[in-house]
Amino acid sequence: MNRPVLLGHRGRRSFGLDRLRADLPRENSLAAFELALAQGCDGFEFDVRHTRDGRSVVWHDPDYRGREIAASESHELSDPDGIPLAHLEDVLVRFGHRAYLDVELKVSGTEESVVATLRSNPPQRGFIATSFLPEVLQRLHDLDSRLPLGFIFDRRTGLDGWCKLPVRVVLPRCDFITQSLIEEAHHRGLQVMAWTVNNARQMREFADWGIDGLISDDPRLLYQTFHSG
Numbered sequence: 001m002n003r004p005v006l007l008g009h010r011g012r013r014s015f016g017l018d019r020l021r022a023d024l025p026r027e028n029s030l031a032a033f034e035l036a037l038a039q040g041c042d043g044f045e046f047d048v049r050h051t052r053d054g055r056s057v058v059w060h061d062p063d064y065r066g067r068e069i070a071a072s073e074s075h076e077l078s079d080p081d082g083i084p085l086a087h088l089e090d091v092l093v094r095f096g097h098r099a100y101l102d103v104e105l106k107v108s109g110t111e112e113s114v115v116a117t118l119r120s121n122p123p124q125r126g127f128i129a130t131s132f133l134p135e136v137l138q139r140l141h142d143l144d145s146r147l148p149l150g151f152i153f154d155r156r157t158g159l160d161g162w163c164k165l166p167v168r169v170v171l172p173r174c175d176f177i178t179q180s181l182i183e184e185a186h187h188r189g190l191q192v193m194a195w196t197v198n199n200a201r202q203m204r205e206f207a208d209w210g211i212d213g214l215i216s217d218d219p220r221l222l223y224q225t226f227h228s229g
Contacts, residue, residue, distance in 0.1 A: 004206070005100055005126075005213035006222045008036030008044040009196050010060060013217040026079070028058045030086050033095055040223025043100030043125065045195070045215050048088055050110040051077070056088035056117060060106070070107070088114065092121035101127040102193075102215070104152065111139040115147070128169050134161065141166040150193070169193055169212070174202065179209040186210065200225045 011032025014024050025031035028046050036044045047060040055074035062069060064077050064085060078084040088103070095101065101123050105114060114129065130150035131137055137149050150169035151162050153176070162170045162185075169191045172181065177194045185192045193213030197203050203214055203225045216222040 002207045002210050003226055004211050005043070005193070006041045006219070006226070007100065007102055007193070007213060007215045008032070008039075008041045008219040008222070009215050009217045010046060011036045011044045012039070012219055013196075028060060028086070029083075030090065030094060033091065033099070036219040037095075037099055039219035040227065041099075041219040043095075043102065044219075045102035045104060045130075046091065047104045047106050048110060048114060049106050050113065054113065056110060056113055058086040058088065058091060062106075088117050089121055092117065092123060096121055096123040096125070096127075098125060099123075100125050102150070103127060103129050105129065105131045105133070105136050105140075108133060108136050108139070111136060111143060115140065115143045118147070119144075130169070130171060134165055137165055137167060152195070163188060171195060171215075174206075177206055177209075177211070182209050182211055197222075 010027035012035045013027045025035055033044050046058050048056050049059055049069045051057055051069055051074040052071055053073045057074055057077060059069060067076060128148045128150040129140055130152050132152045137151060140147055140149055149167040150171050151165050151167045152171040154173040170185050171193045174194045174197045182192045191212035193215060194206055194211055195215035197214050197216050198218050200221060214222060
């Protein structure tokens, strides 16, 4: 069985009954990224948005605690304990030498800042810059053609569009993964990573098909699936 790269989704994302557990770290936090590595993952996926003062902060949704991120100063985005959202450079400095990083750009307009930050703090253990937005990927490529890019999709139109983009990795939602898709991508010299895979049987099946990476909400299950026995 192929051993794919194992990545925690937003580090370690709470789902199902886990949502009731107060001891789990907030997703897309430095603590969640530490937990993903501690539970055996090679790295993690995380989301980047831009604040009004031009900082790249790590969060999935457009709002944080009732504040629109794009209209807020970065120092305004903190939890009740005063812990602020992580910045992209925080993640790169703390984890760039020991984790594979999947840096997802959620919106356009952040490309120059993200490229500059990656150049200042180049990851040492592998990384990709990913997005659902073809225009973001094209802009990243225009800024630096050496950047390893990945196209994320969760709609059928993505099955027709991935081969037209300047990417090295294709990242379909798990229900779009087929063995033929993996084989076609490999034939074109590309890798395939699936999200969000939370079922051990599906993890093993995709690995048998030759998938290159798996992104899961459950880092412990991801690791144990490929290291039990």
